[in-house]
Amino acid sequence: MDEVTLIGIDLGKHVFHVHGQDAKGHAIFRKKLSRQQLLSFFSNLRAVTVVMEACAGSHWLARKLNAMGHVTKLISPQYVRPFVKSNKNDYIDAEAICEAACRPAMRFVEPRTEAQQLLAALHRTREGLVTERTATINRIHGILLEFGVVVPMSKATLRRLPDVIAIHDLPVRLLQIIQRLHEHYKYLDAQVVETEKELVAQLHGDENAARLLSIPGIGTITASLLASEIGSIAQYAGGRNFAASIGLVPRQKSTGGRAKLCGISKRGDKHLRHLLVQGARAVIQRVHKRNDRLGEWIRSMLTRRHSNVVACALANKLARIAWAVLTKHTEYQGSLLVRTS
Template sequence: MDKITRVGVDLAKRAYQVHAVDRAERPVLARPMSPQRFEQWAATLPTGCVVAMESCSGAHHLARRLRLMGLDARLIAAHFITSFRVQGASGKNDANDAAAICEAASRTRTRCVTVKTPEQQGWQGIHRLREGYKEERTACINRIRGLLAEFGLVFPQSPDALRRVLSDVLEDASNELPGVMRLGLQRSQAHWRVLDDEIAWCDQQVKLHVRQDRAATRAAQLHGVGELTASALVAAVGDMSQFKSARQFGAWLGLVPSQNSSGGKHRLGRITKRGDDYLRTLLIQGAKSALLAAPKRSDRISQWLQQLRERVGWQKALVALANKNARILWAVLTREIDFDPEHVPPIPQCKLPMLKAPLPV
């Protein structure tokens, strides 16, 4: 066991595939283990041994347990591991994946995912529950609307419009709805109300999170960043200092243009859309409200946003504001300062005009 210096683990529900190497990069162990057997085996590893895993379901929990044992647990995104599988796409299996994870962990340029705390995962769970309830509510509304259309009852697409007339339609005896269908739609209507209550409860918890967390309170001060976005940001990122710069944080969110450059010619395309889809969507949706309210404000960012909209159009201005808000969030949270819409950044020393030395007399 003292010879093992790095371990790659491919996680699954009932079996973990383990691949361990020594200092000379020679395989020492390659076999599957049950989760309980793996934890017992990991306890015998030397202190500081690197144990790498894919960032997947249960990986953060296992990484926290391994760190309590004194091991260097690392999480790697799945798309960084694929290129290290020497067998290619046709040779994918648990053993090859574990070997690829072990190989990826040996590269200093491989970026690892920060291990989340239980509190972060808890708040992320609230956001995922809310998104699930929202999708389920949309499906319920569409189901009710489709069933009513079968009997010639068509209403405007707004959920509020359907909510106002649904009770009267179910009680109206002049339409063709049979009795069993009325009972079924009444149950769907009750399910709709339950989903509304669940979403409202999640919103209350998000508001409580923003009030209790100082970082979330600072994030919610930005134009286009509401309580939902601020709570999701703190839950997903945690320590913002893990990013070296605001530009790196914007790139992690996928808000920077993709590149296809070669030979000194720079070709920029659409945004990369990498990183957290939910967080990126919230930033862009919040930018819409900020862009609509920009003509009513007189601060520097709102003036810049109006000029940008006139120059490049609505959609590009939205993405630009989302990227700008991401960079401001990095600066606000890493420096632990409040947001100032009138802030003027200092001019870098490299861009200051050079003073000419006086001529000798």
């Protein structure tokens, strides 16, 4: 055990497969441990480097192992896959994780703090509630349409839906069904509002959030998600690296000295990318009110490119600006970055 310098863990719900190797990459042991046995095993082991894929439960386990004195590193699963040899099983996966971690140019994922994970959980909860609320609205609309009733599904109409459909000659049982769905909609809408209040409350007193909110197109939801997903800003060498981690830079298929750029890569957090693109669209819609350099750049792009392309390009620029304001401890004010501390 004294020779072990690197341990790879293939994570599971109840069973974990562990691969240990020495400094030269020679396998020392393979173990299959339960969740309780895993923590006990590492608590009795001298400090080593532990690597695992960045997935569900990895950030929690990384914090536990770091507290024991170990050095924990997380790797994106896409970088581990090329090192899986021949047939696939859990032990080979753990060995592939060790092999990937030995590469000098390997990129690692920054483990999230508990606060960042709580913020991310709030976002996932809100996203699920919004999806359920939309599905409920569509369900009401579809059922009424089956009986020849067409009403606009605006918020004002939904608030007084029973009164709106009361003028139509509908079966009593149908009215009961609509009433039940309407109550469910009101519950989901209230839950969304409460979740958004929690997100706003968590942003108060956060200097980084205040800086992010100064950027055009970034509101409370996007700023809080950025704060939870970005982790340590020092892990990104530049704004382009951060934009690339969200999937807002072009995919490349370059060869033979000829550069060929495709559409955006769509890697990283899909929800964060969606929010940045929607924020960019909001900025584009009001670009006539902007007299700064950003407004000039958007108007110039719109004369040459489709609005969808400009939205993605602007989302890329907003991500780079977010990296800049967090790195330089500044706020965005028009064409200038004004130092605040």
